[in-house]
Amino acid sequence: PTHVEQAIVHLAINASDAMPSGGFLTIQTEYIHIDDIAAVQMQRGLARGQRISGDVAVLRVSDSGAGMTAEVQARIFEPFFTTKGKGRSTGLGLSTVLGIVQSMGGAMTVHSVPGVGTSFAMYFPLVKPRRETPSDTAPTRPANILVLNEDAMELNVASRLLSKLGHKPVAAESSKDALRIIQDANVQLDCMVCSLYLGGTDARDFVSNVRKIRQAISVIYLSGFPAEHLVRCGRITASDVVVSRPYTLNSLRAALNSTAGKQTGSIAS
Incomplete structure (x- = not known):
């Protein structure tokens, strides 16, 4: 739990840096089941080599800051990579945050839109699966x-x-x-x-x-x-x-x- 707290704090600091004039920081948790279709969607946002599936707890840290370009997002989890200027603390570094998540068998994604904000999601496999049971009922009326x-x-x-x-x-x-x-x-x-x-x-x-x-x-x-x-x-x-x-x-x-x-x-x- 202490390592997870460190990861959250670092992401919150990054979010604060991305909002020098203020903004919104949202921390949210939820349970989801990652099937094959969901896994395909996640591939672009995952750091290289990551895999995650099954029942997971998701912890999201989102901000309304400057956002990142696709080029920056592609490198965001690289060791020593930073968009911060010289002389500014870079904290743990996102590669270290990713390492914390992976040490728990989890995975991490990033979604960002320039001018809109950034959302990091940390996925942790559940010790005890908690899958929602899909309804087999056909739609009341096919739409x-x-x-x-x-x-x-x-x-x-x-x-x-x-x-x-x-x-x-x-x-x-x-x-x-x-x-x-x-x-x-x-x-x-x-x-x-x-x-x-x-x-x-x-x-x-x-x-x-x-x-x-x-x-x-x-x-x-x-x-x-x-x-x-x-x-x-x-x-x-x-x-x-x-x-x-x-x-x-x-x-x-x-x-x-x-x-x-x-x-x-x-x-x-």
Whole structure:
């Protein structure tokens, strides 16, 4: 526990350094089950050589700071790598934090968006598995769901999971493609699942335009940040529905349950 505390403190210090003018720091825990599909999603954010699966406890440390470029994220766990200037303390170093997590059989990921913030997640295998039992119940009504994500891998993952839940995904790789589908009166759509950030911009503006065409459509956002943190930072409202990476059958099912409660006719499974 002492080592975990050290890891949390170091990540919190890093977050503080990334927010010189102030901001939001969120520390969150949850239990998830990492199956093959979730593991595929995590590969990009994992330090080289890491593997994690099964029932895990997740500890996330998120900030609303400057964020990092993809190039910096690729090197963030390297020994002695730092983005801090000369003369500034670098604490344990993220490579040491990673070592602490790995010594407990765990793994660590980073998700960052420049100008939005950074979220580190530490995954620890549970001594006693605590898996949520998925419901085998078919959806009350199979829904036609538009899936919008500019990342081909994430688009494929979300579509596969929705299909497993008994729904009919309609894939779009860009806002332009999605808008074309939305404007087609012959295409029935009950819900839209989309990345919270599209082309580096906030997807909520796009959603506002969508609802001028399809007023009744429900929306589920996908993000690498935890929902609680996004609400605190003002990126979303408490009424918005968000599924955090890695996406699982249970997390998507819960999101669909939530949106179904806000509209006429259940689409949840």
